[in-house]
Amino acid sequence: MANNVLSLTDDNFKKTVQDAKSPVLVDFWADWCGPCKMIAPEVEKLAAELQGQVLVCKINVDDHRETPNSLGIMSIPTLLVFKDGREVERTVGFRKNDELKKMIEKHL
Template identity: 50%
Template sequence: MAGNVLEFSDDKFQSDVMDADQPVLVDFWAPWCGPCKMLAPTIDEVANQYEGRVRVGKMNTDENHVTATQHGISAIPTVILFKGGEVVERFVGVTPKEKFAEKIDSHL
């Protein structure tokens, strides 16, 4: 993962994402998922672009079933933007950086 991309887990999801004082973009993925691999460079770019303003990270759904189930992840990649502990945007599938940027900007 790139330097600005965090790694989220079930154990710390509440503190790292839900209780965060800035928006958090979470990429729900798995190592065997081809489209997830295609999306990874985009997530890296978003993390660099919004460094200091938005927390950007990945959550391996194979290792973190609880959170993935709680948020209804039925297809990956799914990327969710959280703000103030609430889901404010959801993207399913490979999504262009511009689409992420448009939605993130509307929540800053």
């Protein structure tokens, strides 16, 4: 995982999202998911481009099931944007970097 992408767990998810001073993008993924592997470089590129403006995180849904269940994650990849600790945007499936950037920039 890129060094500017934070790996989340069920234990640190809520605190990380609630304490963030900037919007948070969370990528819900799994090792076996093809589209998740396709979107990973797009998410990492976005994290580098918006470093300092957005906190970019990933959470493995196989290793950490409580968080995706509590948020109603049914398909992966699902990407959520949080602002002030609340979900403000959601997208499911592969998205290119520019689509993700537009989704986040309206919350900066």
